[in-house]
Amino acid sequence: MKTVICEEPGKLAVADQPIPQPGPDDVLIRVKRIGVCGTDLHIFTGNQPYLAYPRVMGHELAGIVESAPAGARVQAGDQVYVMPYLSCGRCVACRAGKTNCCTNIRVLGVHTDGGMTEYLAVPQGFVFKADGVTLDQAAMIEFLAIGAHAVARADVKANERVLVVGAGPIGMAATIFAKLRGARVYVLDGRADRLAACATALGADGTVELDTSEAGADKARLAELTDGEFFEVVFDATGNAKAMERGLEFVAHGGRYVLISIVNSRISFSDPEFHKRETTLLASRNATVADFETVLAAMRAGKIPTDALNTHKLSLAELPSEFPKLLDPGAGVIKALVAC
Template sequence: MKALICDEPGRLSVISRPAPVRADDEVLVRIRHVGICGTDFHIFAGKHPFLDYPRVMGHELSGTVEEAPPGSALKRGDPVYIVPYLSCGACHACRKGLTNACQAIRVLGVHCDGGMAEYLSVPERNVVPTGGIALDDAAMIEFLAIGAHGVRRGAIAGEDRVLVTGAGPIGMSAIIFARARGAHVTVMDTREDRLAFAVDRLGANTSLPANASAGTEAMRMTGGDGFDVVIDATGNAIPMQRGFNFLAHGGRYVLLSVVRQDIAFSDPEFHKREATLLASRNAQPEDFAEVVRQMEAGAVPTRALNTHTGRLEDGVKLFADWSRPDTGVIKAILEV
């Protein structure tokens, strides 16, 4: 089979390798679409902290069943998406149902080879029928589930004023699902084009340029109160730390971002607000199901999000092109 492999930072190759052999509890999937996300670009750039090279990337995956175990509800040809988090099922987190925070988690395309290939064999529990969702849209379910999980972690409700910092794809997913819960959403970013897109196409209520006057403007917008919920999707320690300053008293701060370095905040200010700090890691099955529900309801503008497509065999050139900000990529999808 063909596969696109990252040999080392900055170097990709299209290779031929044997197709995987299905284990007894696994489903062999013919991969059809692979979404590319910030994790993949970080791997390509050599910035990912949890990875050994060479690596076949790809964890936003849809395809069709090629072979399933005897007695499985899945059959050859079924359209499916893949939940890319391989949890152990036995650790403390897994026993509590927190499979997204498994102590021994392996993420496809990061800790082990992923789906930028013609075939992938994964545990049956990680393979889910798409229902009525088109396969190219189904390749976007995983990144949208990240935002849906963060919104659920923040217990966002209709009366909340929410600030989403960072208008990349993960921030966009948080906007979509916060709005789906009826919250008033403000989006903050340095890029005017992303702010306009979030308001015009995703339904964000207001935008806030991330500049030196953002703190003053945020207080003006909220009558001096701050935001009930702040969701950080910047992937940068400096704005992550700055985000504490936008919280209302009793507010909740959800970190979708993860960075290598420590972050710090003022303990007196944090206590004065009686604020809550929440990490949000990966997603859980109910978040994937919520994405499907909202897609079926027409609440996810998939055509607007999917800005670039190309073939797996052209991935070496496309990856280099799509990693440049001037190409305007929001979500790029490789067709296999």
């Protein structure tokens, strides 16, 4: 089978590997679609803190079951999606139902080899039917679930003012699910094309272009939009430490600040600003089974503009040559899907 391996930062290679032999608890999947995630781009550029090379990337996965254990909830021929966070089920987080932050977690494509390959064996507990959606849609469930999880963490309510900082796929996912809860959602980003997509495809209530100068015109505009009160909920989805530190300035007094992003460095805030707002600071990591189900239900109901999100398609064989192009802002990539 063809497998794409990231041998080191900046280098992808196609290798011929044997089809995996599934263990007694494994489902063997014929991988049909792979979503390219920001994590994959960070692995390619050498900016992912939880990874050793070489690595087979890919954790946004959809496919067809080739074989499954007797009594499994999926059977040969089923269309499925994969929950790529392989949790242990025993640790303090798992016992509390927080499998997304399992102390022994192994994320496909990060801690262990993932799905940029033609066949993949996955423990049956992490494979779910994807009835009622297309393969393209099924491959987008995972990144959308990260946004859904963040919105659930914040307990976003109808009519709350929400700011999403960073209009990449994860920020767009948070925008979608905050809107579905009835919030008034605004998006801050430096890319006009992504702001336009948030406004036209996602129904954002307003967009503001980032201003990194000392003038701070973006902050003034955000203040204007909220009568100087700013936002009950702010999500950071930038992957930028300075942006994460600055985002506290946009949180209303009594508000919640949710960091979806992760960076391989320390971040800090002004303690007086943090305290005078009595800010609730939340990390949001991965997603749970319930979040995946939330996304699937919304997809089936036609509430997610998946066609607008999927801007690029390519084949597994094209990845080594085409992957670097996905890093070019001029390419206008929101979500690229790889077809196998």
